[in-house]
């Protein structure tokens with residue numbers, strides 16, 4: 001890791017990667033990899049594995065700047081191991097840091113490592129070991145710094161840290177490895193801790209997550225930068241769209257004081273997939289729920305990217321969202337189709353939203369299953385009579401144990417539903433987790449589309465093996481999470497799989513609306529296209 005900058009530790013090569021099933025089982029059937037641009041190689045670090053995801057990770061110009069860079073990292077590391085500055089995370093961090101038996105059971109649990117053809121760099125404990133080695137050398141057993149940086153240290157220099165920073169963004173933070181570890185150690189937590197040191201201590205983080213994401217959200221209220229008038233315009237557009245598609249006039253409730261439910265969506269849905277908030281509105285109105293959206297920008301966007309790299313930012317955004325719910329006087333917040341928002345709002349913020357900030361938060365999934373189970377929503381499954389598979393967002397299943405509702409709903413509404421292998425708590429990440437879905441900066445998208453999503457693409461192709469080459473039959477990937485949906489959209493585009501093999505994707509609520517007995521036209525765009 002400390003090798004000079006002109007040494008690239010690994011070079012991407014499709015021939016080394018895990019084989020994909022037919023019809024993508026040859027290298028010729030996959031898009032060729034691109035060389036990184038010269039400018040990226042010079043100013044950004046591609047000398048880990050040929051990819052770069054962090055724009056502001058630039059080489060110090062002088063030895064003094066390098067010293068300052070390394071010592072800031074060491075100081076951040078000391079804060080990670082202090083109860084005063086890392087309360088809440090220190091116990092699980094110490095457990096995962098101290099007790100690794102190097103048994104490598106976790107390696108097979110990770111989708112990136114086997115997908116890469118067992119490249120050592122992507123082993124779950126590789127980055128943990130680099131971090132551990134530095135910490136063991138510079139901190140005492142109580143986590144206190146014991147010395148200043150030794151310039152001649154063979155294990156620590158700018159190159160080591162630059163590679164480590166990038167390596168922290170080769171992990172999807174999906175925690176599948178933690179589930180496999182016989183000791184329950186969590187390498188994702190260590191990866192996140194490394195990201196946190198670089199962000200909180202050194203201001204180094206990928207632009208899509210920090211500058212365009214969290215900072216934008218703190219400044220404007222929304223990660224998309226959408227203002228309140230623009231939001232209200234989008235709502236109007238969605239209402240018109242609902243009427244056009246279904247013949248129903250639905251007024252989406254906004255800022256309704258004292259409603260039972262405040263529904264919060266990932267703001268990306270309003271921009272990229274407005275059919276999703278529309279589908280929620282159709283289902284909630286049909287079931288007669290007492291609900292509202294908020295036009296307060298912090299209250300309409302459930303995004304909280306801080307979860308992936310910066311606890312401080314995460315808490316600020318989470319608290320703002322709860323404040324909105326308090327002011328509206330709702331009984332509960334329901335989080336829509338966004339996995340990381342579920343975890344940020346319902347798990348992480350459990351530590352931050354106590355006392356006057358407390359508002360009950362629930363997932364949309366048990367709520368919808370309840371509406372299906374009790375017959376408040378009625379379906380004609382023949383409307384969804386095409387192959388459907390389910391992608392399990394890691395945050396629902398592994399982090400929160402929400403496994404049954406989504407598949408119980410699918411069993412009712414989709415007669416050709418088939419599971420991926422493996423699924424449920426053993427699912428594989430879509431490859432967009434941990435922020436990757438929105439990292440289209442530098443040449444990072446190629447890493448995501450070829451490597452971190454590879455296992456998911458394999459699972460999708462396997463699930464539809466019986467009909468994949470029959471282009472007459474649409475094959476639907478149900479991805480009930482905004483980020484996962486983005487990652488899956490990008491894989492399908494990257495491999496041309498929608499155009500070539502009629503692979504389609506969208507969320508759960510769109511499929512539910514398509515199957516509603518009370519509607520007389522299809523709701524899914526690709527079925528409408530077929531009708532035309």
Ligand code: SF4
Nearest residue numbers: 110171172174175177
């Ligand atoms: S958290 Fe997920 S991506 Fe990261 S090392 Fe573990 S299994 Fe691999």
Ligand code: SF4
Nearest residue numbers: 100101103104106181
């Ligand atoms: S499975 Fe657990 S103990 Fe074994 S190498 Fe992985 S993290 Fe360490």
